[in-house]
Amino acid sequence: MAKHTFQTEVNQLLDLMIHSLYSNKEIFLRELVSNASDALDKLQYLTLTDEKLKNLSFTPEIHITFDNDKNILTISDNGIGMNEKDLLDNLGTIAKSGTKNFLSKLSGDKKKDSALIGQFGVGFYSAFMVASKIIVTTKKAGEKQAFAWISDGSGEFEIEKCEKETQGSEIKLYLKEEEKEFTSRYRIEEIIKKYSDHIPFPIFLHFVETKSEGEGENKKEIIEEKSEQINKASALWRVAKKDLKEEEYKEFYKNLSYDSNDPLTWIHTKVEGSLEYTTLFYIPQKAPFDLYRVDYKSGVKLYVKRVFITDDDKELLPSYLRFVKGIIDSEDLPLNVSREILQQNRILATIKSASTKKIISEIEDLAKDEEKYKNFYQEFGRCIKEGVYSDFENKEKLLELLRFPSNKSEGKEISFKTYKERMKEGQKAIYYLQGEDLELLKGSPLLETYAKKDLEVLFFSDEIDSIVMPMVGEFDKTPLRSINSKEALEDLGENAIDETTKKKFKTLLESFSKILGDEVKEVRLSTRLVEAPSCIVADPDDPNAAMMKMMKQMGAMGMGGDIPEPKPILELNPNHSILSKLLLSNDEAKNAEIAFLLLEEAKLLDGSKLKDVNAFVKRLNALLEKSI
Ligand code: ADP
Numbered sequence: 001m002a003k004h005t006f007q008t009e010v011n012q013l014l015d016l017m018i019h020s021l022y023s024n025k026e027i028f029l030r031e032l033v034s035n036a037s038d039a040l041d042k043l044q045y046l047t048l049t050d051e052k053l054k055n056l057s058f059t060p061e062i063h064i065t066f067d068n069d070k071n072i073l074t075i076s077d078n079g080i081g082m083n084e085k086d087l088l089d090n091l092g093t094i095a096k097s098g099t100k101n102f103l104s105k106l107s108g109d110k111k112k113d114s115a116l117i118g119q120f121g122v123g124f125y126s127a128f129m130v131a132s133k134i135i136v137t138t139k140k141a142g143e144k145q146a147f148a149w150i151s152d153g154s155g156e157f158e159i160e161k162c163e164k165e166t167q168g169s170e171i172k173l174y175l176k177e178e179e180k181e182f183t184s185r186y187r188i189e190e191i192i193k194k195y196s197d198h199i200p201f202p203i204f205l206h207f208v209e210t211k212s213e214g215e216g217e218n219k220k221e222i223i224e225e226k227s228e229q230i231n232k233a234s235a236l237w238r239v240a241k242k243d244l245k246e247e248e249y250k251e252f253y254k255n256l257s258y259d260s261n262d263p264l265t266w267i268h269t270k271v272e273g274s275l276e277y278t279t280l281f282y283i284p285q286k287a288p289f290d291l292y293r294v295d296y297k298s299g300v301k302l303y304v305k306r307v308f309i310t311d312d313d314k315e316l317l318p319s320y321l322r323f324v325k326g327i328i329d330s331e332d333l334p335l336n337v338s339r340e341i342l343q344q345n346r347i348l349a350t351i352k353s354a355s356t357k358k359i360i361s362e363i364e365d366l367a368k369d370e371e372k373y374k375n376f377y378q379e380f381g382r383c384i385k386e387g388v389y390s391d392f393e394n395k396e397k398l399l400e401l402l403r404f405p406s407n408k409s410e411g412k413e414i415s416f417k418t419y420k421e422r423m424k425e426g427q428k429a430i431y432y433l434q435g436e437d438l439e440l441l442k443g444s445p446l447l448e449t450y451a452k453k454d455l456e457v458l459f460f461s462d463e464i465d466s467i468v469m470p471m472v473g474e475f476d477k478t479p480l481r482s483i484n485s486k487e488a489l490e491d492l493g494e495n496a497i498d499e500t501t502k503k504k505f506k507t508l509l510e511s512f513s514k515i516l517g518d519e520v521k522e523v524r525l526s527t528r529l530v531e532a533p534s535c536i537v538a539d540p541d542d543p544n545a546a547m548m549k550m551m552k553q554m555g556a557m558g559m560g561g562d563i564p565e566p567k568p569i570l571e572l573n574p575n576h577s578i579l580s581k582l583l584l585s586n587d588e589a590k591n592a593e594i595a596f597l598l599l600e601e602a603k604l605l606d607g608s609k610l611k612d613v614n615a616f617v618k619r620l621n622a623l624l625e626k627s628i
């Protein structure tokens with residue numbers, strides 16, 4: 001017998017399971033049945049692909065027995081089973097990042113916290129909500145030695161050798177006194193119907209029935225052991241749409257996703273013809289916690305003729321649709337298809353492409369309901385943007401799904417299509433302003449001319465926008481233009497500054513250039529300003545902020561030299577009174593002060609960092625002093 005201690009995180013988790021009062025403890029049964037089902041899936045797959053297990057004759061089944069007197073509930077399967085190492089790895093010293101994540105997400109709100117169970121792959125431990133002791137007896141398929149895992153959930157567990165005839169696992173729960181309800185035939189049936197009706201394997205419930213026989217003196221009590229199948233075991237996706245209730249779809253989703261919320265929507269499709277397959281996809285209401293992690297879990301399971309093949313293939317759908325949960329079940333793939341060759345499979349490529357179109361068209365439907373779509377977009381908008389970047393085939397459709405705030409949208413977010421419908425007569429482009437802070441964008445002096453001309457400007461303030469949007473180029477044949485660009489200025493037809501003005505300001509500009517030196521790339525007159533005296537714009541040939549960030553990261557990793565920070569172009573408003581006064585004063589020292597202040601002011605409005613904040617404050621104070 002060997003004693004082991006649980007990993008710290010597991011202990012924390014167990015402590016939570018044991019000492020918190022969860023509102024729906026019954027989900028422990030769903031978790032154990034789902035583990036049994038996974039174990040059957042795994043063995044079924046191996047009997048098709050693994051030489052050593054090919055001769056195993058095997059009818060996948062799950063059995064539930066209970067003992068009302070002793071308060072014991074047992075769930076067993078004849079699936080893959082576990083050997084000693086598996087037990088150590090899976091039920092004790094798990095190093096799953098999900099568990100840590102789960103613990104960090106706990107809110108203290110019991111209802112919310114219990115909803116997180118399972119979503120983070122902590123399913124097995126939920127059994128300690130109802131059990132004071134658990135014994136797992138298990139034998140791995142193809143191996144001789146069976147093992148027992150024993151724990152009361154308080155810091156330690158034991159593993160010992162034992163006898164077991166068939167492969168698979170038996171999870172024996174010694175229920176707490178107050179959890180007696182789970183040794184009731186009807187209660188168990190109720191829970192299984194609710195959560196596990198459509199797992200693809202039969203679940204048998206064993207119970208005893210007492211009958212009386214004979215009359216009077218001869219009356220005898222006869223105890224009969226019986227069993228019945230208590231779930232439909234029909235893979236839900238194979239059932240015709242018309243025979244399925246909304247509730248069934250929803251429960252199936254919860255089983256599949258470990259999400260305790262209802263799905264936002266689902267798409268159930270049966271395709272017949274040259275290729276035959278069924279797909280059932282769900283769009284969740286909320287983004288899963290690992291959506292933006294590189295090691296996210298794929299949400300789609302692949303089946304071949306109802307036999308589970310894999311839930312670990314990130315290529316079944318394009319990666320930007322990784323928030324979609326569901327099932328693909330193909331009739332045409334060979335059953336013994338190895339997971340490795342799936343990648344280049346032509347059949348799967350066809351299914352992937354058709355599924356992608358289906359899902360996009362469902363999202364288009366969602367977009368018809370503004371409120372509903374807002375919720376969706378908040379959760380998954382970033383993924384759609386990734387799609388614009390990566391899915392060339394569906395780019396146009398995905399572009400239509402994007403939403404942005406604008407200088408005229410009054411807090412709402414609008415589509416490119418709406419933008420186009422509102423374009424002014426003769427307007428040549430879709431104008432946008434890109435930056436990291438929406439509030440700064442809204443106050444940018446660059447907007448002034450556009451406001452005056454009543455032109456709409458979209459704000460791209462999402463971090464990912466700076467990478468995706470420059471690639472977009474155009475929407476529905478209308479070019480996208482940053483109002484920061486030369487082209488946008490030319491559109492306004494106001495880039496020409498007349499010769500007299502140029503002459504008037506020549507010396508001042510030269511003096512500013514000299515004073516600011518290395519701080520700027522150029523000092524020039526601007527036609528895009530109305531209220532503000534100055535603004536900074538970027539040279540379109542320079543890398544933008546997002547590219548700089550990337551290059552810096554690469555530099556930090558030793559993948560390239562340091563690149564100098566690009567310098568801004570300072571533009572001055574020739575119609576502003578500060579500028580006209582400067583022309584009159586012609587005072588070098590004063591010019592120096594003002595030049596820096598105008599640059600610093602423009603930088604602040606742009607959201608750029610000041611190089612020397614102290615110097616800026618000093619200058620400002622000096623000026624204040626003079627003005628009082
Ligand atoms: P998850 O199912 O999300 O992986 P669980 O906590 O429910 O997390 O289970 C942990 C692991 O224990 C499983 O991944 C599996 O490897 C193993 N396991 C649990 N139950 C069984 C079972 N009945 N048969 C075989 N392995 C099991």
Ligand code: MG
Nearest residue numbers: 031035123124
């Ligand atoms: Mg599980």
